[in-house]
Amino acid sequence: MSERPVHAPLTQFPVVDDRLVVGGRLPRELAALAGGTPFYAYDRSAIAARLAALRGALPPDVHLHYAVKANPMPAVVGAMRPLVDGFDVASLGELRVALAAGMPPGEISFAGPGKTERELEGAIAAGITINLESAGELERAAHAAERLGRVPHVAVRVNPDFELKSSGMKMTGGAKPFGIDAEQVPAVLARIGALGCDFRGFHIFSGSQNLRPDSLVEAQNLTFELALRLAEAAPGPVRLLNIGGGFGIPYFPGEQPLDLAPVAGNLAAQLPGVRERLGPVEVVIELGRYLVGEAGAYFCKVIDRKESRGRTFLVTDGGLHHHLAASGNFGQVLRKNYPVVAAERVRGGPREEVTVVGPLCTPLDLLADRMELGHCEPGDLVCVLQSGAYGYTASPHRFLGHPPPGEILV
Numbered sequence: 256m257s258e259r260p261v262h263a264p265l266t267q268f269p270v271v272d273d274r275l276v277v278g279g280r281l282p283r284e285l286a287a288l289a290g291g292t293p294f295y296a297y298d299r300s301a302i303a304a305r306l307a308a309l310r311g312a313l314p315p316d317v318h319l320h321y322a323v324k325a326n327p328m329p330a331v332v333g334a335m336r337p338l339v340d341g342f343d344v345a346s347l348g349e350l351r352v353a354l355a356a357g358m359p360p361g362e363i364s365f366a367g368p369g370k371t372e373r374e375l376e377g378a379i380a381a382g383i384t385i386n387l388e389s390a391g392e393l394e395r396a397a398h399a400a401e402r403l404g405r406v407p408h409v410a411v412r413v414n415p416d417f418e419l420k421s422s423g424m425k426m427t428g429g430a431k432p433f434g435i436d437a438e439q440v441p442a443v444l445a446r447i448g449a450l451g452c453d454f455r456g457f458h459i460f461s462g463s464q465n466l467r468p469d470s471l472v473e474a475q476n477l478t479f480e481l482a483l484r485l486a487e488a489a490p491g492p493v494r495l496l497n498i499g500g501g502f503g504i505p506y507f508p509g510e511q512p513l514d515l516a517p518v519a520g521n522l523a524a525q526l527p528g529v530r531e532r533l534g535p536v537e538v539v540i541e542l543g544r545y546l547v548g549e550a551g552a553y554f555c556k557v558i559d560r561k562e563s564r565g566r567t568f569l570v571t572d573g574g575l576h577h578h579l580a581a582s583g584n585f586g587q588v589l590r591k592n593y594p595v596v597a598a599e600r601v602r603g604g605p606r607e608e609v610t611v612v613g614p615l616c617t618p619l620d621l622l623a624d625r626m627e628l629g630h631c632e633p634g635d636l637v638c639v640l641q642s643g644a645y646g647y648t649a650s651p652h653r654f655l656g657h658p659p660p661g662e663i664l665v
């Protein structure tokens with residue numbers, strides 16, 4: 256018999272009487288708190304535990320930033336505020352959430368192509384660091400700063416000349432809309448000096464959702480090399496070096512959690528040399544999904560149970576419109592199942608192979624394709640794990656006009 260790959264054992268939530276416990280509460284209690292199904296629940300103690308484990312593993316002088324776009328719920332960002340050293344935002348909306356959470360502007364950076372005049376002015380008025388995505392953006396930032404009578408804090412986001420291998424989403428190497436090609440960077444650095452902007456340093460982000468320590472280590476080493484090379488053309492000291500992140504979490508059968516030890520060991524080995532060359536630079540790792548992805552769960556309720564030509568379908572009140580990624584339509588090439596469980600029959604009881612779908616009239620609205628779950632009847636709760644990042648705000652809530660899901664931090 257061939258072994259089917261299975262999901263990595265997920266231990267972030269306790270199971271009590273075979274029921275999942277998130278933030279100390281059972282599924283029915285969570286549903287009552289959320290005002291009914293479907294809803295996302297995020298566990299603040301799981302977020303804190305993740306940060307503590309990460310701090311324990313990494314060298315103490317590495318700064319950790321939270322990439323707010325992974326989960327911008329204000330309560331989550333507020334809970335993250337004392338746990339990290341800074342926030343990375345990708346819009347004026349996220350910037351407002353970051354500031355409202357109390358993060359000092361000096362610890363906030365703003366990346367993303369196509370920043371509008373309004374966004375640049377907002378960033379400059381707030382006093383945060385703008386990660387420049389193009390030569391044109393530098394000119395627009397300088398103009399916006401002039402209008403406000405301020406000096407803009409800028410860092411250069413570099414599009415490196417290497418790729419992060421086996422990354423879920425490659426964002427560098429070759430022609431990209433993100434960052435400034437490494438070979439164009441010296442000219443932009445000279446222009447930053449000529450315009451009198453406050454130069455903070457470099458931002459080099461080479462990919463996302465990577466579970467292979469060897470490729471993360473390789474990317475970090477190439478990033479340090481590149482930053483040291485570019486620093487020679489810098490108009491001032493490099494005070495900030497954001498080396499990206501890309502730490503992945505196991506979503507699919509056969510995937511294992513990232514082994515941090517080689518990554519941490521390599522950082523500890525590299526940092527003294529980097530500091531010797533650059534001086535007292537703040538080295539930042541920015542992470543989104545790694546900090547919140549495993550701390551969130553999406554719950555929905557079984558509305559109907561039906562058989563069709565030998566297959567059992569559970570039709571729920573949740574689906575693609577709330578959780579695009581779990582449906583397989585957020586950047587997956589081949590659809591694979593997220594870890595899904597019957598929320599009140601997690602491990603025991605009669606088990607069966609079912610397909611869990613949502614209420615939308617499209618075959619794309621699939622939450623679990625032929626998975627073994629505890630037996631469910633209408634009224635029972637189904638839970639999609641690994642749902643704390645790129646869930647709620649990365650889904651097309653308006654599609655088909657159903658109500659949006661609830662969202663609670665417990």
Ligand SMILES: *Cc1c(COP(=O)(O)O)cnc(C)c1O
Nearest residue numbers: 322325366460463464542543544
């Ligand atoms: C999206 C993004 C992140 C976060 O990526 P994760 O995979 O969630 O860690 C970090 N930095 C930049 C520049 C991003 O665009």
